[in-house]
Amino acid sequence: MIDELPLWLAILVSVCVVVGAGLTMAGCLGLVRFPDFYRRIHAPTMGTSMGGGLILLASAIFFTVTEQRLVIHELVIFLFVTVTTPVTLMLLARATLFRDRIEEARETEDGSRQ
Amino acid sequence: MKRLLPYPVLAALLLLMWLVLQQSIGLGQILLGGAVAVAAALAASAILPGRVRFRGLTSLLQLVAVAGIDIIRSNIAVLLILINPRAEPSAGFIKMELQLTNQFGLAVLACLLTATPGSAWLEYDGEHNTVLIHVLDLADKDEWIATVRHRYERLLLEIFQ
Secondary structure, three states: OOOOOOHHHHHHHHHHHHHHHHHHHHHHHHHHHOOOHHHHOOOOHHHHHHHHHHHHHHHHHHHHHHOOOOOOHHHHHHHHHHHHHHHHHHHHHHHHHHHHHHHHHHHHHHHHHO | OOOOOOOHHHHHHHHHHHHHHHOOOOHHHHHHHHHHHHHHHHHHHOOOOOOOOOOOHHHHHHHHHHHHHHHHHHHHHHHHHHHOOOOOOOOEEEEEEOOOOOHHHHHHHHHHHHHOOOEEEEEEEOOOOEEEEEEOOOOOHHHHHHHHHHHHHHHHHHHHO
16 A cells, blocks of 8 residues: 555546546537437437446546555456446336327327328 | 356456455455355356356457447547537438347357447347448448458457357
8 A cells, every 4th residue: 555646647537537537528418509319319418328337437546556456456447337337228218218209109190190 | 166157257356356356465365365256157057148248368368359449539539529619410220130049159249349439239139130320420321230240240250140
């Protein structure tokens, strides 16, 4: 265990954390800014891919150096996030597709009646 | 042995994950993790669609590199769209036919496309082997399909089929 980080390493870790957090923040803002569901699903992905990845990388570097042993369980977190995101995404997307298709069918039905 | 360990590689990976998460390679953790791994692999054999036939380590490494580069590139692309107040991304759907039929390969492709900001895997049709993808900034449909084919599908075919 060492108490003080070398300067270059402190800068590297800080840059990773700040850029990662910034990307995640931008993704969350995108969720608000984009106009419809299908465009909105793209924004939070920034947080689960590169945003989260950079924060986890910073964590791995920081603890590997300060505890002077290899700390890589952040890799497992990244893998789990990457593997589980499509599951929830597909659930939401298919529900929306289903609803849209029904509404579309209903609208054309109404149109043909008038 | 075969009945106790139907998926030795899966069990080994689970044990490895257990040890990484526990951050210890003590005998106690190896025994406990080993028991959990064997039990989990047995349970998985009831739901897994089949054995993963896995080859082409260089293709796998190439895929990891390609995916890493694409994730960084598309993060920047989506960020640029977000911070530009006048950007009007021409979002659109793509329905593309896949040659890949292996279920594990399809799962990896779904993870890759979803993990890349700017593209999302929405719906897979197993009967026609087509997939519906939503793209945030769709400039050229055919170019996009060609990119998926050449960058990802080709490598996945080499690895899984």
